[in-house]
Amino acid sequence: MSANPMSANQPELPAALLSAFGRADSVITISQQAVVANWRYLASLSSPTTETAAVVKADAYGLGASQLAPHLVDAGCRTFFVMSLDEAITLRGALNDSGHDANGHDTSRHDTSGHDKHAVLILGGCHRGQEDEMLAHDITPVINTSEQAERLGKVARERGMTIPVALHIDTGMSRLGLDTQETARLAKQVTEKSPILDGLSPRWLMSHLRAGEDDADPANEAQLHAFTTLRTAFPGIAGSLANSGGTLRGPDFHFDMTRPGIALYGLHPAGMGMSGQQAEQAGRLIPAIRWDARILQIRAAKAGDAVGYNGTHVLVRDSRIATIGVGYADGYMRALGNRAIVVIAGHEAPVIGRVSMDSITVDVTDIPATTLQTASTATVLGDGYNLARMADDAGTIGYEILTRLGQRPRRLYLPA
């Protein structure tokens, strides 16, 4: 681990990288060890009585929920968040399949009372018609509306069962969650043990920070205050407010459970705009991915030649251009054209011209010919060009880059 987030270690590639490419033109290397280490670091920030969950929605931010979640279980994670029922059922399958850990510890599916040991929560809630599948797979819904609460209460009573749920109240995003009026009504129903809620067992009370990564945004304190106040109306229910930003913000935000997402994958949520303390935290997070692509061709071009679609880059000198086998269809954002760099054998090379669907063109004129002769791949994301910088160059956030990595790059998982 490095104190400088800009030079944090990247996952180590196997010695014979090119053989790892096989039929593909690029390889995304994912370090399970990094994800586990990041989870442990985030857990270390909270008191022992605070649980640390893991947000693995969007296929673990593009890195593979089924591959990563079992390793988090081994590390002690018990609660997982996804978005949709589809994701939840896939994840439940992966957790059940794992069944053991590297040390032979018991990781069988059920605890002594017959329940699944690991909670899988769906942030989108349970939509009408999904109740049977949700219950069959022991998925816990995050209740965002009164309608959902009332519908699931009815299902529970009809079946003579208890359904564990999380309640999500909105404190400042106007997105998902119970609005002010619904929250007040639900609080009254909880306090008065309304028959409407009979059969529901609220386990968690949740809200979500809208700018947890931003030290300067007063919304953090306002949401913390609102959540603290609202919790008093739901006595005895565990509270959870902190995403990665809230987890890194400090214990005031942790309550009974933190829910880190992006930080698990090695990116500080503040991206490039970090305060000193945030930079120190970022240095503790280990990047979970690197991305290398085949050099498809190295060719000569003359001063005055145009490069790429619509000739947006015109060469000012006789040049050597490498065409690299990664394009926007792979998730290499088109906005990176004429902005990003790649690293070839330790040398930086600027991306020139537009990003194509399947390739990019980089100027390698300044890289020694002897180096180019033996180079077969370029690092498009990793040491020397990290995720925060790539996102900044693309005018977006690292979350979008990770979650939109394409299916075409081969995935290579390094063991935990």
Add this chain to the structure above:
Amino acid sequence: MSANPMSANQPELPAALLSAFGRADSVITISQQAVVANWRYLASLSSPTTETAAVVKADAYGLGASQLAPHLVDAGCRTFFVMSLDEAITLRGALNDSGHDANGHDTSRHDTSGHDKHAVLILGGCHRGQEDEMLAHDITPVINTSEQAERLGKVARERGMTIPVALHIDTGMSRLGLDTQETARLAKQVTEKSPILDGLSPRWLMSHLRAGEDDADPANEAQLHAFTTLRTAFPGIAGSLANSGGTLRGPDFHFDMTRPGIALYGLHPAGMGMSGQQAEQAGRLIPAIRWDARILQIRAAKAGDAVGYNGTHVLVRDSRIATIGVGYADGYMRALGNRAIVVIAGHEAPVIGRVSMDSITVDVTDIPATTLQTASTATVLGDGYNLARMADDAGTIGYEILTRLGQRPRRLYLPA
């Protein structure tokens, strides 16, 4: 088909849409019929002696190469282009599996001479170490460098076989393809029947337009002239210059084979910046996809409330906000925040606030309450908000949006 590209028909959804969602939060509906009709329209623009190939790289621009290519075979398409060996082998499998058409016509794998009937070409060429797999699956390489030509010639001679290849010469992109010097050398080798090329059978001579969609770019005429001139050095080899832009540009650009890609999927390559003739052409292309997402929640919010991450939208009136189950992890570009619209039961609703990973927030205050009560889904791409407009709002091109559609939305294929 409509003459107005902005109101072109979208694929018809099944009557019971919500049941099609199942466990997913959004559904991408893909019309195989539209893709086939578009291919037929593009084929109709060329003389009968010009072959019309299909570019199905990047998983048919995100729409599913294995699902779509067999229908193009039924329509008469014989030649397919992909980027990598991985894509080629997957496609070859799908073409072999199809084995029949709807009318019971013979679509068996081999012709009478034992060769595969359908050519599958890899635009990236054959990389070192891929020769065996390429030959085993009857994949045709597009030769981009002298090194590739010489290496494959050697393989052919060692095995006493003939390897069909395409030769790609660069005429103005400085990306893939033989550069000027390499082209001259290769032409000399072809003319003099150099033993270096013994065993290679050049079937196609190709180049690629850098601005085929742009009526005003002089590169089109310059590349046409350069290609025409270079062809004379490769007598008897079929020529191919036209991507979708070139195919729509007119017969001068067609030579012996056109290679449309984006237009197959219903998007005119000129996007929103079309001339009159291009708009007429765009009206003949049928959009191949629509995208609908679940309304996760409709909630009240007050004037002054902030919406979404970092509160980039602040409500100026008491409002109703719908949260829709599609976000940037699904391929709904983050750049669309505060810019795009969705359509709910025929009513437009603006996207307000930032695009989240799994959801967007739209202002539905102006949609009648009775309409909202029965609405369960929103169209995020389709009639009323088409691909050209979405791409323009996102500051990119429709190609990027299609190829980066996520894996999480469910795919629904309408029969051809």
